[in-house]
Amino acid sequence: MLxxxxxxxxxxxxxxxxxxxxxxxxxxxxxxxxxxAPRCEPLTADTISRxxxxxxxxxxxxxxxxxxxxxxxxxxxxxxSARSRTLPWPMITPRELGDRLAEELAGPETRxxxxxxxxxxxxxxxxxxxxxxxxxxxxxxxxSSLNLATAVQVLAYECRLAWLAQQEAPAxxxxxxxxxxxxxxxxxYFAHLERTLIAIGxxxxxxxxxxxxxxxxxxxxxxxxxMELNILRGILSATEKQASGGxxxxxxxxxxxx
Amino acid sequence: MLxxxxxxxxxxxxxxxxxxxxxxxxxxxxxxxxxxAPRCEPLTADTISRxxxxxxxxxxxxxxxxxxxxxxxxxxxxxxSARSRTLPWPMITPRELGDRLAEELAGPETRxxxxxxxxxxxxxxxxxxxxxxxxxxxxxxxxSSLNLATAVQVLAYECRLAWLAQQEAPAxxxxxxxxxxxxxxxxxYFAHLERTLIAIGxxxxxxxxxxxxxxxxxxxxxxxxxMELNILRGILSATEKQASGGxxxxxxxxxxxx
Numbered sequence: 001m002l003x004x005x006x007x008x009x010x011x012x013x014x015x016x017x018x019x020x021x022x023x024x025x026x027x028x029x030x031x032x033x034x035x036x037a038p039r040c041e042p043l044t045a046d047t048i049s050r051x052x053x054x055x056x057x058x059x060x061x062x063x064x065x066x067x068x069x070x071x072x073x074x075x076x077x078x079x080x081s082a083r084s085r086t087l088p089w090p091m092i093t094p095r096e097l098g099d100r101l102a103e104e105l106a107g108p109e110t111r112x113x114x115x116x117x118x119x120x121x122x123x124x125x126x127x128x129x130x131x132x133x134x135x136x137x138x139x140x141x142x143x144s145s146l147n148l149a150t151a152v153q154v155l156a157y158e159c160r161l162a163w164l165a166q167q168e169a170p171a172x173x174x175x176x177x178x179x180x181x182x183x184x185x186x187x188x189y190f191a192h193l194e195r196t197l198i199a200i201g202x203x204x205x206x207x208x209x210x211x212x213x214x215x216x217x218x219x220x221x222x223x224x225x226x227m228e229l230n231i232l233r234g235i236l237s238a239t240e241k242q243a244s245g246g247x248x249x250x251x252x253x254x255x256x257x258x
Numbered sequence: 259m260l261x262x263x264x265x266x267x268x269x270x271x272x273x274x275x276x277x278x279x280x281x282x283x284x285x286x287x288x289x290x291x292x293x294x295a296p297r298c299e300p301l302t303a304d305t306i307s308r309x310x311x312x313x314x315x316x317x318x319x320x321x322x323x324x325x326x327x328x329x330x331x332x333x334x335x336x337x338x339s340a341r342s343r344t345l346p347w348p349m350i351t352p353r354e355l356g357d358r359l360a361e362e363l364a365g366p367e368t369r370x371x372x373x374x375x376x377x378x379x380x381x382x383x384x385x386x387x388x389x390x391x392x393x394x395x396x397x398x399x400x401x402s403s404l405n406l407a408t409a410v411q412v413l414a415y416e417c418r419l420a421w422l423a424q425q426e427a428p429a430x431x432x433x434x435x436x437x438x439x440x441x442x443x444x445x446x447y448f449a450h451l452e453r454t455l456i457a458i459g460x461x462x463x464x465x466x467x468x469x470x471x472x473x474x475x476x477x478x479x480x481x482x483x484x485m486e487l488n489i490l491r492g493i494l495s496a497t498e499k500q501a502s503g504g505x506x507x508x509x510x511x512x513x514x515x516x
Contacts, residue, residue, distance in 0.1 A: 024408055029398045054401065095419070138418055140287045143312065150282055150411045153404070157412050160396055161353070202496040214489060222480035231472060238460040242500045 001105045001163050004112060006032040007152060008070050010127065011118040013039045018058055019050030020149025026054035028156035029163070033061040034070040039118070050149070067115065067127050072184035074113040076104050076223075079123050079131035080151055082144060087213050090133040090221060094155055097135050098162035109179045114155055119148055129213050130183070132220045178225040189229050189236075190216060196236045199243040259363045259421050262370060264290040265410055266328050268385065269376040271297045276316055277308030278407025284312035286414035287421070291319040292328040297376070308407070325373065325385050332371040334362050337381050337389035338409055340402055348391040352413055355393045356420035372413055377406055436483040447487050447494075448474060454494045457501040 007025055012018055012035065025033060035042055042063075048055050064070040071077050078097060092100065097114075104110050115131060117123035128134060137146060137154050146154070181189070194212055197203035203211055224232070265283055270276055270293065283291060293300055300321075306313050322328040329335050336355060350358065355372075362368050373389060375381035386392060395404060395412050404412070439447070452470055455461035461469055482490070 020405065020408070023405060026401045027397045027404050027408075050405075052403075052405070094415075137415070138422055139285045143284045145310075146285050146411070147278065147281060147308075147310070147407075149405075150278070150285075150408055153408045153411055154415050157352075157395070157415075164396055197493065197496075200493075200496040200500050202493055211489065214486060218480055218482060218486050222476055224476060228472060228476045231469065235455065235458075235460055238455075238458040239497050239500065242458050242497065245503075 001101070001166060002029045002159065003031065004105055004110065005030055005101065005159055006034055006071070006074065006111065006113045007156070008034045008036060008067070008113050008115040009038070009148070010036040010067060010115065010123065011039050012042070012148065013119050014046075014148075015040050015042060015044040016046040016050045017119065017148040018042045019047035019052075019055065020147075021152045022047075022051040022054040022057035024149055024153035024156055025057055028153070028160040030156050030159065031057060031060070033057050034113075035061050035063045036067055036070045037065055038063070067130060068183070068187055071113040071115070071130075072182065073111055074183050075107075075110045075180040076100075076112045076133075077115060077131045077183055078112070079115045079128050079134050080117070080155065081123060081128060081134040081136055087129070087210060087217065089128065089131070089217060092133050092135050094135055094137055094158045097155065098158040098165075100133075101159060102162045102166050107180065113183075114152075114159075116148060116152060129216055130187075132223070178227060181224045181226045181229040185226060185229055186220070186224070189233055190219075192233055192236050196239050196243070199240055259359070259424060260287045260417065261289060262363055262368065263288055263359065263417055264292055264329070264332065264369065264371045265414070266292045266294060266325070266371050266373040267296070267406070268294040268325060268373065268381065269297050270300070270406065271377050272304070272406075273298050273300060273302040274304040274308045275377065275406040276300045277305035277310075277313065278405075279410045280305075280309040280312040280315040282407055282411035282414055283315055286411070286418040288414050288417065289315060289318070291315050292371075293319050293321045294325055294328050295323055296321070325388055329371040329373070329388075331369055333365075333368040334358075334370045334391075335373060335389045336370070337373045337386050337392050338375070338413065339381060339386055339392040339394055347386065347389070350391050350393050352393055352395055352416045355413065356416040356423075358391075359417055360420045360424050372410075372417075374406060374410060436485060439482045439484045439487040443484060443487055444478070444482070447477075447491060450491055450494050454497050454501070457498055 007021065007030060009018065009021060022033065025031065043058055047058055051058060062070070101112060104112060115123065117127065135155065137151060139146065190212065193215065194203065198205065265279065265288060267276065267279060280291065283289065301316055305316055309316060320328070359370060362370060373381065375385065393413065395409060397404065448470065451473065452461065456463065
């Protein structure tokens with residue numbers, strides 16, 4: 001379970017925080033680190049010092065230009081956030097995150113990303129809207145900004161507790177789950193949806209009125225399976241053909257392969 | 259409750275850890291710090307940097323020569339320990355510590371000390387034996403030594419959760435919920451959806467292939483709000499006009515009535 005949890009750091013400024021994150025991860029049994037557009041050289045003497053023996057995690061870290069690239073294969077993306085901003089978004093506590101991890105990772109081909117923003121400004125609204133849920137570490141309202149590596153420690157600790165609890169519990173007797181859509185598949189769907197809404201005259205990017213954000217929130221809440229997303233994309237393709245004056249098209253294939 | 263919890267650091271070597279501890283404490287609402295026989299100057303530029311605005315806690319810290327002096331007024335003393343050593347000792351998890359704090363601090367004139375040892379060697383056996391109980395943060399057995407300030411963070415986090423639970427669950431900090439769509443509204447939506455899918459040639463009621471059932475399941479899972487359903491119906495209307503050869507229509511109104 002722990003090997004399918006990825007820690008993603010966006011725009012980190014201080015190498016010491018990369019090292020501290022690696023130490024916190026290795027302490028809790030997490031090994032998969034991704035660095036998105038770091039604003040510092042990630043591997044310095046400070047990194048090694050704070051990693052205190054866990055620098056193999058920094059050496060093995062993947063780097064990416066964008067959040068999308070770093071989480072393309074993840075089925076659940078959770079962003080660490082002080083609070084939801086312009087648009088309320090599903091918000092969970094670190095403890096609820098632990099419960100949710102165990103459920104999520106019981107399914108096949110699932111992978112989870114926990115995303116942490118910049119030391120000075122956190123995650124952008126665009127980044128937050130790419131997350132299925134936000135997790136907020138309860139803190140002193142007058143002094144609520146945790147050190148980055150320390151915030152990673154708290155969530156990694158909850159991951160480890162969830163894993164330990166699962167080691168003791170019998171496997172739940174549930175239906176075999178269908179594979180969920182990955183982040184990349186969802187983003188392709190949202191891009192297709194936006195094109196289609198423009199084509200039918202429902203959406204004007206010059207006056208977005210949070211339409212796409214609202215549709216993202218609704219869709220992400222339902223945790224679509226891959227097959228369901230294929231149906232939705234079939235509907236979009238059929239709609240696009242109508243909008244371009246085409247004739248009714250072949251229906252998509254909603255049934256799974258035998 | 260939180261004001262009666264003291265963090266005690268014994269023989270700390272690195273000023274940065276004193277600063278990081280102050281930050282973690284202030285983040286979680288703890289303010290009472292004691293330093294026992296520090297092996298460094300506690301207040302340096304490193305301290306201030308890592309404290310990140312919480313250095314008043316270091317300025318206000320009491321210093322003591324011995325553990326006994328630092329915890330003399332405490333009714334419960336809990337030592338952070340990798341494991342009990344020569345003599346088995348009552349051992350609790352951080353979560354159990356949280357439960358115990360609430361019980362303990364319900365009594366009058368109680369005060370709790372959480373004691374942390376040296377970066378390199380932890381607490382001595384003599385120190386451990388002055389504690390009522392030991393608390394062990396579950397960690398990777400191959401890499402179990404947490405950074406000092408990070409270990410303080412984990413226990414302070416459990417203190418804060420216990421305190422929050424004790425606040426008798428005041429009104430949760432959630433957004434006022436939007437009205438959910440009613441059953442009737444959902445059924446109107448599904449009927450509209452089916453008409454539209456037929457109009458664009460995606461759905462053939464003579465060969466339903468469970469298409470509508472799959473779309474129902476997906477939609478119901480997301481518990482749509484009324485306003486979200488209005489957006490979806492606006493999209494369907496725009497799609498229908500396209501299918502009937504119409505021109506792009508006015509966009510619907512995704513915002514709720516004022």
